[in-house]
Amino acid sequence: MQISVVIPLLNEEESLLELHDWIVSVMQSNRYLYEIIFIDDGSTDHSWKVIKNLSSKNTAVKGIRFQKNYGKSQALDAGFQMAQGNVVITMDADLQDNPEEIPELYDLIIDKKLDLVSGWKKKRYDNIITKNIPSKLFNAAARKTSGLQLHDFNCGLKAYRNEVIKTVKVSGEMHRYIPVLAKNAGFNNIDEKVVQHQARKYGETKFGMERFINGFLDLITISFLSKFGKRPMHFFGLWGTFMFLFGTTSAFYIGAYKLYKLYNGIKTILVTDNPWFYIALTSMILGTLLFLAGFLGELIIKTKSDEKHYTIKEKLNL
Template sequence: MQISIVIPLLNEEESLTELYNWIVSVMRSNSFSYEIIFIDDGSTDNSWKIIKQLYAEDPAVKGVKFNRNYGKSQALHVGFDKAEGDVVITMDADLQDNPEEIPELYSLIIKDNYDLISGWKKKRYDSLISKNLPSKLFNAVARKTSGLKLHDFNCGLKAYRKTVVKNIDVYGEMHRYIPVLAKNAGYSKINEKVVKHQARKYGRTKFGAERFINGFLDLITIWFLSKFGKRPMHLFGALGILMFFFGFLSAVWIGASKLYKLYHGLPNILVTDNPWFYISLTTMVLGSLLFLAGFLGELILRSSREKERYRISETTGQI
């Protein structure tokens, strides 16, 4: 059994050697077979130079360097693609995730037969206002929307069975919702483990307050895709038919009302002076457009092809 440790990073030159030594110490003390995959997400410091030095000293180290910053999701995507271990562990490179958690995470996957274990930083060393409170709100909404009873969706420390990472597609900024992606892919044995959180030792965080706004927008996206991603016509087509039918009935009512008044010699007004004329016209047009959107969505879904999402400028050895 081998463990693959996938570490996305951006400008973490101060922590890389210390993190590597810590991981190796844990791996060797537990007699684990392992590989460490560093994904340099377009660092502008000496991070890639350090990764190449570590690779030269230890063949268990592998490295991938993006030609620019593409984001954590893309880094995890390529890390999952390159991982060869039976259990895949993801962790951040800033030393806030504790490698001492790895043996228990490994045990939960192998011995307890879980598909995914998500870390829960129950006690955090982040700012209360800028991170803790927004994180609690974000996680509460994510639990309600996804149905997964996890306390910390965004924790970087997670463990996966190999089949999970090979069968989910992490794109955009969906790294926050990997447990949801796994659930939607049919992997139901998902749980969490309380893990140690450590104060940042070097540098500063690479994420600002906008990540929570993006997180909520991504949550809406993944909710929509999980329900209608494979059948857009079921949403847009149904809404389109309902709106068109409503507009059509309104138009029939307007016409019948006008004929009734003409037949009985009652005072009548122009059709265009009736506000219901514009309501019926608008709803029929919108209904037709929604139905067309659903139809086009179905065509795109059936003809879509994988597009390039990132470019790798360099790797260490044969990876």
């Protein structure tokens, strides 16, 4: 199979039929062997009914229905596990991503032997204050932190070599940083392509301003994990040892200075009246805790097993 189109969705019943017909038209005109995988992330409308109807008429349509709303990352992960195409295309279900971009994305992966091509919505039809400006700030921070010179990390329209999506595990809300996860996994042939962004035709966006706050927090997380995810002791152990030695040295100095004054008959205060005593004690305790955190992190990494963080309710044609 040449192409798998993975489409996560939540309450998009109005757009699914039009999106399906558009994708099929592109596939047939280019004579691609394809599959379309819809992942219903706990929709409360008739999205799943529409997907079932599409599947009954087109065997290339496959569906996964979650028990409840788990989030876009989990939906993408489920779709990635099922995808069989040599090239995997992801797009949103709201018709803001243009299926006409699929042939060029496919050619970039095949002809240029790229691992990942990320869409760049250079011209956007979103609200400038609530989406465009925060998005630019978010992408600038992501470029600075990750080293990847992409303009639109969170664009839903992306193309992957199958090996990439089978290697990268997407969880939490890390779908924004799949290019970074791919780079950390050793897939360095990453590029971007300017893609057409279309105004939303049906419904309303499922994301608010909080996604940018969460995005920056996730950026900190992924930056830390990319450096110390497999060796937490290198971070926690280093700082824990430093703080413990600082506290121990300070406590030794306080005690020695106290004895020196007592030996020479110099008036002195109680050790517990010295503020440095509490600084030293706090440093020793924090140092011990940080060291233990690193040690426990190493144990967890060595013993953890892969777990799926979602429950599938139904499948179609899988």
